[in-house]
Amino acid sequence: MGNSTVRAVNRLTARWAAAACDGDGDGDGGTVFTAAGVWPLLAFLAGGAAGPARAELAEALGVPAGEAPRAARDLLAALAGVRGLRAATGLWAAADLPLERAWTDGVAPDTLGTLTGDRDRDRTMLDAWAAEGTGGLVERMPAALPEGPDAARLVLASALALRLKWLRPFGQTAREVDDGPWAGRSLLMLYRSTSLPDRVRVAHGPGGPVTLFEVVGDTGVDVHLVLGEPDAAPGEVLGTGIEAATRARPSTGASLLPLGNPGPGLSVTMVPALSPAPRLDVETPAFEIRTEHDLLDHARLFGLGAACDNGSGHFPGISPEPLAVGSARQSALARFHATGFEAAAVTAIGLSVGSPPRFPYRVRRAALAFHRPFGFLAVHRTSRLVLSAGWVTEPVPYLPPAEEEWEEGEEEEWAPAAARPARPSR
Numbered sequence: 001m002g003n004s005t006v007r008a009v010n011r012l013t014a015r016w017a018a019a020a021c022d023g024d025g026d027g028d029g030g031t032v033f034t035a036a037g038v039w040p041l042l043a044f045l046a047g048g049a050a051g052p053a054r055a056e057l058a059e060a061l062g063v064p065a066g067e068a069p070r071a072a073r074d075l076l077a078a079l080a081g082v083r084g085l086r087a088a089t090g091l092w093a094a095a096d097l098p099l100e101r102a103w104t105d106g107v108a109p110d111t112l113g114t115l116t117g118d119r120d121r122d123r124t125m126l127d128a129w130a131a132e133g134t135g136g137l138v139e140r141m142p143a144a145l146p147e148g149p150d151a152a153r154l155v156l157a158s159a160l161a162l163r164l165k166w167l168r169p170f171g172q173t174a175r176e177v178d179d180g181p182w183a184g185r186s187l188l189m190l191y192r193s194t195s196l197p198d199r200v201r202v203a204h205g206p207g208g209p210v211t212l213f214e215v216v217g218d219t220g221v222d223v224h225l226v227l228g229e230p231d232a233a234p235g236e237v238l239g240t241g242i243e244a245a246t247r248a249r250p251s252t253g254a255s256l257l258p259l260g261n262p263g264p265g266l267s268v269t270m271v272p273a274l275s276p277a278p279r280l281d282v283e284t285p286a287f288e289i290r291t292e293h294d295l296l297d298h299a300r301l302f303g304l305g306a307a308c309d310n311g312s313g314h315f316p317g318i319s320p321e322p323l324a325v326g327s328a329r330q331s332a333l334a335r336f337h338a339t340g341f342e343a344a345a346v347t348a349i350g351l352s353v354g355s356p357p358r359f360p361y362r363v364r365r366a367a368l369a370f371h372r373p374f375g376f377l378a379v380h381r382t383s384r385l386v387l388s389a390g391w392v393t394e395p396v397p398y399l400p401p402a403e404e405e406w407e408e409g410e411e412e413e414w415a416p417a418a419a420r421p422a423r424p425s426r
Contacts, residue, residue, distance in 0.1 A: 205240025
């Protein structure tokens with residue numbers, strides 16, 4: 001994946017961290033989020049957007065709107081190649097919603113599904129996709145499916161699921177914490193000793209020093225635990241941690257840190273030992289977090305402020321029907337335990353009907369309807385040769401699907417178009 005795309009996704013992660021963690025993320029249970037699951041969806045929307053919505057999405061993405069869909073495809077392809085990571089994109093549209101073929105082919109050419117309008121049926125279908133895409137880690141699609149005039153006309157979703165094992169598992173024990181907000185509570189504590197002190201590093205950011213502990217996984221994916229000062233804002237701690245873990249900000253390994261308490265939660269001392277090798281002892285609680293995010297609570301952050309205005313349509317590159325963003329949500333999970341780590345997120349953005357654009361001019365309109373017998377001609381374009389001609393007096397009647405009497409095994413495609421049930425426009 002391109003370096004510029006990685007920087008753009010990481011930028012969105014840091015901005016989301018500041019909004020989610022410093023707002024409502026440090027309450028009961030904490031929070032977990034995956035910008036890598038949101039960024040490609042915003043990029044695909046940007047490719048089909050126009051006007052203020054297009055400009056706002058481009059600013060949130062950190063790349064020009066015209067380049068965003070290609071960058072999203074490259075990102076998803078690269079994610080699919082990461083060992084231990086599953087990545088999928090899904091697209092569902094109402095059967096009567098006309099879609100621009102170039103846009104759908106660039107998003108999910110082989111996975112276009114149909115929204116039936118039956119809320120329970122659509123919910124079952126979308127939930128099954130979410131569960132399959134995350135290996136059961138997320139069982140429900142976080143898509144809003146309102147009924148009536150605000151019904152979803154299109155749902156665009158992503159699913160990411162990561163499973164990895166530690167190269168060295170942790171030991172585990174029950175331990176009661178002595179001080180801090182968890183004082184007096186007995187926790188499932190994980191512990192490890194190693195002779196690699198530089199698995200711990202300290203970085204300094206706008207919110208003060210941050211200590212990072214790198215836990216190496218078996219799939220080429222590692223997990224960094226990040227600790228700031230007690231009074232530091234969570235968003236700033238995570239922001240500094242993101243920059244240090246991605247080497248955008250310098251950090252210093254524990255082997256080069258001074259004696260004392262050079263970082264939050266960290267002490268460096270000299271102790272008697274049987275071996276000349278340095279020693280690093282780490283203790284951390286196991287955790288499992290599940291969070292639901294309504295992205296529209298931070299609509300501007302995700303570039304969706306203008307796109308939510310249903311007073312007009314914003315996505316002519318997706319459909320000639322005026323569309324506006326009606327919902328945008330993510331369900332996310334993270335689980336850190338003695339033998340490994342699991343994380344998953346399903347993100348869904350729903351587009352509903354927007355008001356038709358306002359037209360400042362009055363123009364001539366011609367309309368034609370064939371409501372009685374008519375003729376037809378098939379003409380060779382170059383020579384103008386009439387290859388076939390005829391007259392229609394008995395058009396094919398429409399038969400509801402339950403009344404059709406097709407032979408078993410007969411392909412639907414050969415039936416006359418007027419006799420077939422309606423399909424989604426592409």
